[in-house]
Amino acid sequence: MKDMTGKIALITGSTKGIGRAIAEAFVKAGADVIVNGRNATEVEKVRTEMGAKYGVAADLSSGEGCNSLIEQVDKIGPVEILINNTGIFGVKDFFESTDEEWENYFQLNVMSAVRLNRQFMKGMLERNSGSVINIASEAGFKPLPQMIHYSVSKTALISLSRGLAEITKGTAVTVNSLLPGPTWTDGVEKYFAGLAEEEGKDMQEVISSYFDDHEPTSLIKRFVDVKEVADATLFLATNKAVNGSALRVEGGIIRSL
Ligand code: NAD
Numbered sequence: 001m002k003d004m005t006g007k008i009a010l011i012t013g014s015t016k017g018i019g020r021a022i023a024e025a026f027v028k029a030g031a032d033v034i035v036n037g038r039n040a041t042e043v044e045k046v047r048t049e050m051g052a053k054y055g056v057a058a059d060l061s062s063g064e065g066c067n068s069l070i071e072q073v074d075k076i077g078p079v080e081i082l083i084n085n086t087g088i089f090g091v092k093d094f095f096e097s098t099d100e101e102w103e104n105y106f107q108l109n110v111m112s113a114v115r116l117n118r119q120f121m122k123g124m125l126e127r128n129s130g131s132v133i134n135i136a137s138e139a140g141f142k143p144l145p146q147m148i149h150y151s152v153s154k155t156a157l158i159s160l161s162r163g164l165a166e167i168t169k170g171t172a173v174t175v176n177s178l179l180p181g182p183t184w185t186d187g188v189e190k191y192f193a194g195l196a197e198e199e200g201k202d203m204q205e206v207i208s209s210y211f212d213d214h215e216p217t218s219l220i221k222r223f224v225d226v227k228e229v230a231d232a233t234l235f236l237a238t239n240k241a242v243n244g245s246a247l248r249v250e251g252g253i254i255r256s257l
Pocket of ligand 1 (some may be wrong): 011012014015016017018019036037038058059060061085086087088108135136138139162179180181182183184185186188189
C-alpha cells in the first residue's frame with residue numbers, strides 16, 4: 001500500500017456506510033482524514049472511533065452548507081484527496097416524483113460535488129498534485145426504474161467527472177468516478193424498506209430475491225462489501241495512470257465490454 005502520510009483526504013458523508021469505510025481505509029494508509037457528516041456530535045464520535053485527524057460538520061445539500069465546509073477545511077490545509085461520497089437514494093414512482101424531490105437529489109448528489117470540486121480541485125491544479133474520486137453508481141450507467149431521479153443524478157456525476165478529468169490534461173491531478181453496485185449499508189437497508197413497501201412484500205423476501213428479480217446480470221450475486229469499495233478508492237487515489245475512468249465495483253451487473 002502506498003504511504004499517504006501527511007496527505008489531507010476529505011471524504012464527504014463519512015460517518016456511515018461506504019464513506020466511513022473509505023475514511024477508515026485512508027486513516028490506515030496514514031492520511032490526515034477529514035470526516036464529514038451533518039451532525040457535529042456524530043462527526044466527533046466517528047472521528048475519535050476511527051482515529052481520524054479532523055472532523056467537519058456541514059450539511060452539503062445547499063450552497064451555504066458547502067461554503068461552510070469549504071471555510072472550515074481551508075483552515076486545516078490543502079486537500080490532496082477529495083472523495084465526494086455523500087448522496088441520497090430511495091424508491092420513488094417516476095409519476096409521483098415532484099420537482100422539489102428532483103431538485104433535492106441534484107443539490108446533494110450533483111451540486112455538492114460541483115461546488116467542492118470548484119474549490120478543491122482548483123487548488124490541486126495550482127499545486128499540480130491531487131486526486132478526486134466522485135462516488136457515482138452502476139445506476140448512473142444502467143438507470144433503475146424504481147429510482148430514475150437518483151439514476152439521472154449519478155449519470156450527471158459520471159459526466160461531471162469525465163469533464164473535469166479533461167481539465168487535468170498534462171498535470172499530475174486525476175479525476176475518476178467510482179460506480180459501486182448494491183452495497184450493504186444503512187442507506188441500502190432503508191432503500192429495501194421502500195422497495196418492500198412498493199412491492200407489497202416482506203423486506204427479507206425482497207432482499208433474498210433481489211439479484212434474481214432486479215439485478216439478474218450480477219455475476220457475484222451478493223452485496224458488495226463497503227471495504228471492497230474503499231479498496232478501489234485507494235487504488236484510484238494512488239495510480240496516476242488511471243484518469244477519467246468510471247471504475248465499476250458492481251459485481252459485473254453492467255453487462256458490457
Ligand atoms: P448511507 O446513507 O449509508 O450513508 C450516507 C452518508 O452521507 C452518511 O454518513 C450521512 O451522514 C451522510 N450524509 C447524508 N446526507 C448528507 C448531507 N446532506 N450532508 C452531509 N452528509 C450527508 O449511504 P451509502 O449507502 O454509504 O452511500 C454512499 C454513497 O454511495 C452515496 O453517494 C450513494 O449514492 C453511493 N452508492 C451506494 C450504493 C449502495 O448500494 N449502498 C450503491 C451505489 C452507490
